[in-house]
Amino acid sequence: MARKRPATMxxxxxxxxxxxTTVSFVLNDRTDVMIPEATRDRVHRAAADLGYRRNAAAQxxxxxxxxLFGLVTEIVTSPFAVDIIRGAQQHAWEQDRFxxxxxxxxxxxxxxxxxxxxxxxxxxxxxLAATWHRAIRVPEIVKDVxxxxxxxxxxxxxxxxxxxxxxxxxxxxxRAFIEAGHTxxxxxxxxxxxxxxxxxxxxxxxxxxxxxIVLDDDLVxxxxxxxxxxxxxxxxxxxxxxxxxxxFCGNDRIAMGLYDAAKExxxxxxxxxxxxxxxxxxxxxxxxxxxxxxxxxxxAEMGAxxxxxxxxxxxxSTIDDTHVVIDCPLRIRSSVGPVTP
Amino acid sequence: MARKRPATMxxxxxxxxxxxTTVSFVLNDRTDVMIPEATRDRVHRAAADLGYRRNAAAQxxxxxxxxLFGLVTEIVTSPFAVDIIRGAQQHAWEQDRFxxxxxxxxxxxxxxxxxxxxxxxxxxxxxLAATWHRAIRVPEIVKDVxxxxxxxxxxxxxxxxxxxxxxxxxxxxxRAFIEAGHTxxxxxxxxxxxxxxxxxxxxxxxxxxxxxIVLDDDLVxxxxxxxxxxxxxxxxxxxxxxxxxxxFCGNDRIAMGLYDAAKExxxxxxxxxxxxxxxxxxxxxxxxxxxxxxxxxxxAEMGAxxxxxxxxxxxxSTIDDTHVVIDCPLRIRSSVGPVTP
DNA sequence: CTGTTAGCGCATTCAA
DNA sequence: TTGAATGCGCTAACAG
Numbered sequence: 102m103a104r105k106r107p108a109t110m111x112x113x114x115x116x117x118x119x120x121x122t123t124v125s126f127v128l129n130d131r132t133d134v135m136i137p138e139a140t141r142d143r144v145h146r147a148a149a150d151l152g153y154r155r156n157a158a159a160q161x162x163x164x165x166x167x168x169l170f171g172l173v174t175e176i177v178t179s180p181f182a183v184d185i186i187r188g189a190q191q192h193a194w195e196q197d198r199f200x201x202x203x204x205x206x207x208x209x210x211x212x213x214x215x216x217x218x219x220x221x222x223x224x225x226x227x228x229l230a231a232t233w234h235r236a237i238r239v240p241e242i243v244k245d246v247x248x249x250x251x252x253x254x255x256x257x258x259x260x261x262x263x264x265x266x267x268x269x270x271x272x273x274x275x276r277a278f279i280e281a282g283h284t285x286x287x288x289x290x291x292x293x294x295x296x297x298x299x300x301x302x303x304x305x306x307x308x309x310x311x312x313x314i315v316l317d318d319d320l321v322x323x324x325x326x327x328x329x330x331x332x333x334x335x336x337x338x339x340x341x342x343x344x345x346x347x348x349f350c351g352n353d354r355i356a357m358g359l360y361d362a363a364k365e366x367x368x369x370x371x372x373x374x375x376x377x378x379x380x381x382x383x384x385x386x387x388x389x390x391x392x393x394x395x396x397x398x399x400x401a402e403m404g405a406x407x408x409x410x411x412x413x414x415x416x417x418s419t420i421d422d423t424h425v426v427i428d429c430p431l432r433i434r435s436s437v438g439p440v441t442p
Numbered sequence: 443m444a445r446k447r448p449a450t451m452x453x454x455x456x457x458x459x460x461x462x463t464t465v466s467f468v469l470n471d472r473t474d475v476m477i478p479e480a481t482r483d484r485v486h487r488a489a490a491d492l493g494y495r496r497n498a499a500a501q502x503x504x505x506x507x508x509x510l511f512g513l514v515t516e517i518v519t520s521p522f523a524v525d526i527i528r529g530a531q532q533h534a535w536e537q538d539r540f541x542x543x544x545x546x547x548x549x550x551x552x553x554x555x556x557x558x559x560x561x562x563x564x565x566x567x568x569x570l571a572a573t574w575h576r577a578i579r580v581p582e583i584v585k586d587v588x589x590x591x592x593x594x595x596x597x598x599x600x601x602x603x604x605x606x607x608x609x610x611x612x613x614x615x616x617r618a619f620i621e622a623g624h625t626x627x628x629x630x631x632x633x634x635x636x637x638x639x640x641x642x643x644x645x646x647x648x649x650x651x652x653x654x655i656v657l658d659d660d661l662v663x664x665x666x667x668x669x670x671x672x673x674x675x676x677x678x679x680x681x682x683x684x685x686x687x688x689x690f691c692g693n694d695r696i697a698m699g700l701y702d703a704a705k706e707x708x709x710x711x712x713x714x715x716x717x718x719x720x721x722x723x724x725x726x727x728x729x730x731x732x733x734x735x736x737x738x739x740x741x742a743e744m745g746a747x748x749x750x751x752x753x754x755x756x757x758x759s760t761i762d763d764t765h766v767v768i769d770c771p772l773r774i775r776s777s778v779g780p781v782t783p
Numbered sequence: 784c785t786g787t788t789a790g791c792g793c794a795t796t797c798a799a
Numbered sequence: 800t801t802g803a804a805t806g807c808g809c810t811a812a813c814a815g
Contacts, residue, residue: 109792120802125794135800157563158502159792162807167499177532180724183524190543191518199542199563204535222498222540357729383521384725388698450808461786466810476784500808503791 108151117147124148128155161223170411171219172228172404173203173212179232180383181400185251188404189228196412198225213240220245226411229253230404234264234296247414251407252400254424261414263406263425267300270396270429274301274349274377275308277394277431281375282440283347287320289334289359291351291379298351301379301396305349320345324355331358339366339374346440347375353382356393356436371438381432392434403427449492458488465489469496502564511752512560513569513745514544514553520573522741525724526592529745530569537753539566554581561586567752570594571745575605575637588755592748593741595765602755604747604766608638611737611770612645615690615718618735618772620653622716623781624688628661630675630700632692632720639692642720642737646690661686665696672699680707680715687781688716694723697734697777712779722773733775744768 110128114121119140126134127144147153161167172189174182186202193200201222203215219227220242227246231237231253239248239255250262278286288305291298306316322337324330331350338345339362350356356378360370368374370391378386381397406425413420451469455462460481467475468485488494502508513530515523527543534541542563544556560568561583568587572578572594580589580596591603619627629646632639647657663678665671672691679686680703691697697719701711709715711732719727722738747766754761 107792111792114802121793122795122803123801126801129794137800140800154558155562156503156792158499158508159807160794161499162497162503162791162809163793163795165807176528183528186527187517187524191545194545197559199544199559201540201542202531203540204532217495218538218540221496382725384723385729388726388729448808452808462809463787463811464785467785470810478784481785497808500791501810503793504808504810506791506810 107156108148108153109156110153112151113144113147113153116151117143119144128153165223166225167223168197169199169201169222169224170226170228170408171201171203171216171222171224172230173205173215173219174228174230175206175232176202176204178206181232181398182230184383184400185230185232185404185407188401189230189251189408190404191401192405192408196408198408198412200408213242216240216242225415228404228407228411230407232400234267234300236296247411249407249410249414251403258424261410261420261423261425263403263410263427264296265398265403265429266426267297267429268304268307270379270398271301271304271306271349272308273304273396273429273431274379275305275312277377277433277437278347278349278375279309279312279314281347281437283345283375284314284440285320285343285345285347286314286316287322287338287345287348288316289322289324289331289338289348289350289355291324291326291355293323297379301351324351326352326354328354328358328361331355331360332362333358335359335362336365339363339368346373347377347437350376350378353378353380353386353393353395356395357385357389360389360393370436372441375437375440377431377437379429386432387434389436391436394434394436395432396429397432398429399427448497449489449494450497451494453492454485454488454494457492458484460485469494507566508564509538510540510542510563510565511567511569511749512542512544512557512563512565513571514546514556514560515569515571516547516573517543517545519547521724522573522739523571525741526571526573526745526748529742530571530592530749531745532742533746533749537749539749539753541749554583557581557583566756569745569748569752571748573741575608577637588752590748590751590755592744599765602751602761602764602766604744604751604768605637606739606744606770607767608641608770609645609648611720611739612642612647612690613649614645614737614770614772615642615720616646616649616653618718618774618778619688619690619716620650620655622688622778624686624716625655625781626661626684626686626688627655627657628663628679628686628689629657630663630665630672630679630689630691630696632665632667632696634664638720642692665692667693667695669695669699669702672696673703674699676700676703677706680704680709687714688718688778691717691719694719694721694727694734694736697736698726698730701730701734711777713782716778716781718772718778720770727773728775730777732777735775735777736773737770738773739770740768 110124227248230251254262322334378395386393568589571592595603663675719736727734
């Protein structure tokens with residue numbers, strides 16, 4: 102039978118014949134105060150007997166700290182958000198913290214209203230996470246609490262952030278082609294001007310250049326992050342008499358479209374065409390035939406790192422690296438092969 | 443500049459020249475007390491001026507209710523968990539509630555320790571969610587709080603639950619084949635004895651029988667929920683001289699393996715072979731070529747319904763349907779075609 | 784209609 | 800070492 106009124110520390114104190122202070126001390130394992138083993142035992146036993154359970158609300162109120170972190174992200178609209186959540190959640194859990202998730206839908210403002218709700222819950226810190234790398238406008242109210250940006254950044258660069266290393270990722274893609282001996286290389290872009298596109302292409306181009314390969318501008322086609330554009334621009338590239346032997350796609354969905362284009366032309370991957378994608382999108386990249394070699398966007402890791410940074414900040418320790426850049430490893434599968442004459 | 447000490451209701455009372463009670467009443471929009479418009483305005487204005495923000499911890503303590511729901515699920519290990527989370531989260535948010543997520547890894551016991559932490563947070567209710575439909579052993583402690591089971595059930599049937607209608611799902615799959623004129627039909631199972639397998643096959647078989655078609659036991663092969671088994675058992679089925687013209691797969695991954703088997707034999711889908719899967723697994727089903735017609739497992743909806751039930755329970759209203767069964771709709775894509783002689 | 788008062792459960796300062 | 804007292808911010812009886 103469940104007790105009508107949950108046991109409190111006062112109840113324990115009464116049962117164990119000590120004061121509430123003592124109970125608080127032993128239950129919180131405070132080492133700065135010496136309490137006889139016997140007393141501790143009595144308290145613990147009484148707590149167990151009464152089925153005592155700490156009241157987080159009371160503790161939060163007294164301590165002025167909830168032990169909660171808030172995470173605002175595009176949970177409903179983006180398949181990538183779940184990975185951020187997973188990483189952050191797991192890390193938070195390991196440090197005995199709960200994560201409060203607030204949905205964001207507005208790409209610009211990240212929902213001040215949602216943040217306000219989080220603040221009402223007195224979260225100890227806030228993570229603002231985007232699902233595509235970009236600059237965001239941070240609402241004024243976040244000034245009231247420690248805050249870190251994940252997969253995004255504020256234009257002023259005042260808030261700590263963790264973002265993927267797009268440039269290094271682009272380099273990795275290039276390296277895969279270089280090592281396979283490709284020189285005639287194409288690229289289908291993601292979108293104009295966004296950090297992901299700019300960074301990836303810059304890294305890609307630089308790495309190629311350092312290997313003595315110049316990326317022919319004619320072989321750079323403007324996609325729009327969809328599979329359709331991958332197909333269309335892929336056809337444009339592959340229909341050329343001097344078609345490239347390798348194509349770097351702005352993301353995995355573009356690569357998927359490119360696969361279709363190649364298949365339609367009777368070109369097989371990787372014999373006739375090598376492909377590298379970006380994102381390592383769950384399921385997609387691994388399940389394409391052949392498996393897509395792609396640069397991973399480590400969302401879970403970014404989420405986890407965000408929590409780490411927040412923990413450090415709330416603990417008062419000063420962060421050394423306030424702008425963390427996360428490595429994007431190459432996931433090697435089967436879509437890159439040696440160039441065949 | 444952020445105030446050092448956040449404003450409290452007492453501050454507002456002081457500033458507006460009223461009592462704390464009055465402030466509490468107007469800020470909570472209590473309609474059962476009549477307060478002059480003028481007073482309300484003064485209070486609201488003072489609150490705005492002071493940048494007042496409700497303290498959820500204090501409110502929870504005083505009201506003995508946190509406004510939080512707990513969700514324990516296999517967030518780290520299962521790709522399906524995110525859909526439950528998404529559905530539950532979205533629904534909870536709409537009712538001004540936060541969801542506290544606790545990870546579960548133990549398939550049997552659902553982590554009493556995790557539940558204990560949730561209970562310390564004084565969640566108003568608990569959702570225990572599984573990612574594959576099964577019976578679970580519910581820890582004793584959940585007796586202390588309203589609780590609903592999602593995609594699982596307790597053997598005693600005492601706790602409210604929401605589960606998918608596997609049988610009706612199986613019927614839907616059969617119907618798709620029947621309507622396309624198939625009579626020689628195979629099945630690759632998911633696993634022995636689990637509710638999903640039992641229900642799906644029972645529904646499938648029944649629907650066929652009602653159409654005058656008997657499911658040949660020789661064409662029912664034991665898979666194990668993996669793509670590999672889909673390939674292996676698919677080969678076993680398709681290598682027969684009297685191979686089936688349609689195969690119902692226990693899940694989408696099996697269907698994926700079956701696609702490979704068919705491709706290898708030069709059989710094209712749906713011309714030479716019709717396929718129906720189960721799960722409508724994100725990305726996978728839609729991205730297979732051709733798109734996989736499959737029975738959807740509506741995780742998000744189950745999560746949302748779970749929250750609804752919990753809300754009703756915590757509100758004191760008695761639930762009419764304590765064991766909700768969710769419909770599994772057929773997602774029609776391109777893997778089922780008419781039987782070709 | 785509004786103010787007074789008394790908790791809610793816990794942490795913590797200060798005495799003893 | 801332990802206990803008494805106080806405050807955290809808010810809600811809800813109960814008066815006025």
